[in-house]
Amino acid sequence: LPKVELAHxxxxxxxxxxxxxxxxxxxSHLISIDVQGxxxxxxxxxxxxxxxxxxxxxxxxxxVVKLSMREAKALTGAGEIMEMLKRLRKLYNGIIxxxxxxxxxxxxxxxRVLQAPSYKPPKVVDPTGAGDSFTAGFTVExxxxxxxxxxxxxxxxxxSFVTEGxxxxxxxxxxxxxxxxxxxxxxxxxxxx
Numbered sequence: 297l298p299k300v301e302l303a304h305x306x307x308x309x310x311x312x313x314x315x316x317x318x319x320x321x322x323x324s325h326l327i328s329i330d331v332q333g334x335x336x337x338x339x340x341x342x343x344x345x346x347x348x349x350x351x352x353x354x355x356x357x358x359x360v361v362k363l364s365m366r367e368a369k370a371l372t373g374a375g376e377i378m379e380m381l382k383r384l385r386k387l388y389n390g391i392i393x394x395x396x397x398x399x400x401x402x403x404x405x406x407x408r409v410l411q412a413p414s415y416k417p418p419k420v421v422d423p424t425g426a427g428d429s430f431t432a433g434f435t436v437e438x439x440x441x442x443x444x445x446x447x448x449x450x451x452x453x454x455x456s457f458v459t460e461g462x463x464x465x466x467x468x469x470x471x472x473x474x475x476x477x478x479x480x481x482x483x484x485x486x487x488x489x
Contacts, residue, residue, distance in 0.1 A: 302326040302439045306428050307333025317357040328360035328435040331367050346370035355388040362393040362431040395427055403448050412448045412484045415456035415476050422462045430455035445484050449477035
């Protein structure tokens, strides 16, 4: 692998293994992962489920870990958001991104938790890919600026564009993403943990 500044691993269902993550760790300054592909399993009838079984070494090779509520519940066994974050913190010390769909997101660093609203686009057609664009937006902006709050606003704004169409049909230009992020920045608040 060539050296890269940042990498995101957004596997779907187990196609990226620990050895690949270790190789990326050596070659990348910043790595984000979506746990989806590491805990997703399939029943014989094709039904998808999250089994909550995750090799903790996978987490140790990432700087940013993104989970949905469903994935966080499967991984921690907790039903309440703050309890999920407490249990996740015991498993992983880096940046935790917890997406809450239309309710926004949470970003945990050390014992600090930021809560961000989602950006409400003019129309929502399909949420597929919103989590991927959220994580990519956060990771790229955090690498560029180092500003957690702004990166979270950019992530929310970036994901809003994807929901406006089917599949990867709309991503938003940088200026458009920043414009939407600007409307969110003052709405991001630190919450008690």
